[in-house]
Every structure is written in C-alpha cells, then in structure tokens.
C-alpha cells in the first residue's frame with residue numbers, strides 16, 4: 057500500500073487527484089496545505105490532513121516521515137519550494153517525487169515563447185533535475201474540465217504536441233506515477249490531449 061504526501065492539496069489538480077486515489081486505489085494520503093480547515097472533511101482512516109507551508113523545512117520534514125511518494129501541486133515561489141522539497145526529501149530519505157510544472161519551460165512549444173511568466177517553473181525544474189531524486193516532472197498543456205481521460209506524453213527534447221489537456225487526464229497520470237516507482241523516473245514529460 058502506497059503512502060502519498062500531497063503538497064498543495066487544495067489545488068485544482070490536487071483535488072481531482074485526491075478523488076481518484078480515494079475511489080480507485082487503496083493508497084494512504086497525507087494532505088499538506090496552508091489552511092487545513094479547507095480539507096478537514098476528507099479526514100478518514102486513509103486520509104491525514106496537515107497544516108503547513110512548503111517553504112518551511114521543518115514542517116515539511118515532519119510530514120514526510122514514513123511516506124513513499126511526494127506529489128507536489130504548487131504555484132508561486134516554485135524555485136524556493138523545489139529547494140525546500142529536495143532538502144526535506146534528502147533529510148528524510150525519500151526518493152520519489154512527482155512535480156507539476158508547465159508546458160513551455162524548455163521553449164518546446166512550437167510558436168510560443170512564454171518568457172518570464174514561466175521562470176519559476178524553469179528554475180524549479182533545474183533544481184529538481186540537479187537532485188538525485190527519482191523525479192517525474194509533468195509539463196501539462198492548458199487545463200480543461202472535460203469529463204475525459206485522453207492524453208499522450210512527450211519526452212524532454214521533443215516538441216510539445218497539442219495545447220489542452222483535461223484535469224482528469226493529468227490526475228490519471230499522477231496516480232499511475234505514484235503507484236509505479238519505475239514509471240518515467242528522472243523524466244520531464246509533456247502532457248496533452250492528442251489532436
């Protein structure tokens with residue numbers, strides 16, 4: 057049984073992921089967020105809810121004890137967050153990290169530049185890729201609320217395909233990655249709806 061720590065658990069994608077984990081797996085979840093009250097209603101034998109800031113190394117280390125997988129669903133100061141996550145994982149001996157980033161960080165989207173707006177995403181990917189963790193960075197296209205699971209992936213170094221992807225598709229991939237320690241390890245993959 058996997059123990060998954062979800063950072064930024066009240067985020068849009070994270071909430072779809074949590075729903076999928078609870079419906080289709082027996083994973084045990086630790087939900088880490090800045091205002092725990094918002095997810096207290098999910099607490100159960102399988103779900104622990106912890107209040108904490110990802111920029112706080114000590115809080116993060118405490119939350120990581122006994123976990124198998126860290127899934128980061130964050131926005132904001134992503135470089136500092138990535139540094140803190142990597143430090144906390146090293147300190148607690150965890151290896152598997154799934155990190156949601158964005159399409160465009162390598163200039164891989166044909167015809168798009170996405171200049172400084174993507175800097176936090178680029179900088180955090182550099183931090184993670186320089187670590188010795190078993191990371192998978194996801195670079196999703198624009199999210200939609202379509203009620204479908206329909207996606208393909210592209211490896212780093214290849215042009216991005218498509219322009220949209222459903223939140224349900226991203227959630228499907230996150231759950232598969234969390235349950236399979238050998239899937240897309242040390243990879244940064246684009247995620248899109250096939251055109």
Ligand SMILES: NC(=O)c1ccc[n+]([C@@H]2O[C@H](COP(=O)([O-])OP(=O)(O)OC[C@H]3O[C@@H](n4cnc5c(N)ncnc54)[C@H](OP(=O)(O)O)[C@@H]3O)[C@@H](O)[C@H]2O)c1
Nearest residue numbers: 064066067068069090109110130131132158196197198199
């Ligand atoms: N929208 C798109 O089409 C699209 C496409 C590709 C990639 N992305 C990116 O994919 C990522 C995930 O998307 P999303 O929609 O799930 O994002 P979201 O709803 O904005 O969730 C991000 C979460 O990060 C949390 N957070 C920020 N700083 C934190 C801190 N210091 N400590 C703990 N938690 C913190 C926020 O918590 P609070 O609730 O406490 O603020 C929020 O719940 C985002 O970075 C997004 O920009 C978006």
